[in-house]
Amino acid sequence: MSILVALMGLCVAGLIVTGVYLELAHKAPPDWLKGGVLANLALFALALAGLLFLGVDQVMAQEAAAPAREITVGYGLALLGIGLPTGLAAIAAGIALGPVGSAALAVIAEKPEMFGRTLVYLGLAEGVAIYGLVMSILMLGKL
Known part of the structure; x- marks a missing residue:
């Protein structure tokens, strides 16, 4: 091998x-x-x-993995609750990126030197999704 x-x-x-x-x-x-x-x-x-x-x-040929943790209703609901911040933050970021992105393209078409500033605004809008992901990771660590 x-x-x-x-x-x-x-x-x-x-x-x-x-x-x-x-x-x-x-x-x-x-x-x-x-x-x-x-x-x-x-x-x-x-x-x-x-x-x-x-x-x-x-x-x-590998041995079977250790038995998985039993999933109860409470554990399943906790996992769903942990996934909610990521999903909702991604939806919110998508809603924010639509108008910001179209406005950024319009500004860049008129003034190409504004490209750097428009990237900052797009990054701020995308940061919402990253914060949601971070929150989900933190909550998953507590489970």
């Missing part, structure tokens, strides 16, 4: 080095390089397929 992972890593490294070489050379690649890249891609695909087929055995 580790041999296949190493083979895939070498294939990816080879493709990156070839791409950097072609970018820096600024000329048409030689014919032998095109065949090498295709062979490298084929080898990568074969190693990935082998990794998937051989990895199934290791995943299926």
Whole structure:
């Protein structure tokens, strides 16, 4: 298994080095390089397929996970309550971003130098959704 992972890593490294070489050379690649890249891609695909087929055995051989916590009505309602701030904050951010975004586009069309200020206003409107997500994460930690 580790041999296949190493083979895939070498294939990816080879493709990156070839791409950097072609970018820096600024000329048409030689014919032998095109065949090498295709062979490298084929080898990568074969190693990935082998990794998937051989990895199934290791995943299926793992022991069963610890039993999950029993879900009661109260626990389910608590999870729903934890999800509410994220959902409502995302809806509020969407409502706020609509007019702010259209106004920002109108201002940028007339005065392109105002681009930075409009990004600040869009970020403030988007911050509402982030605050809702943070609140949900904090409440999930208390559960």
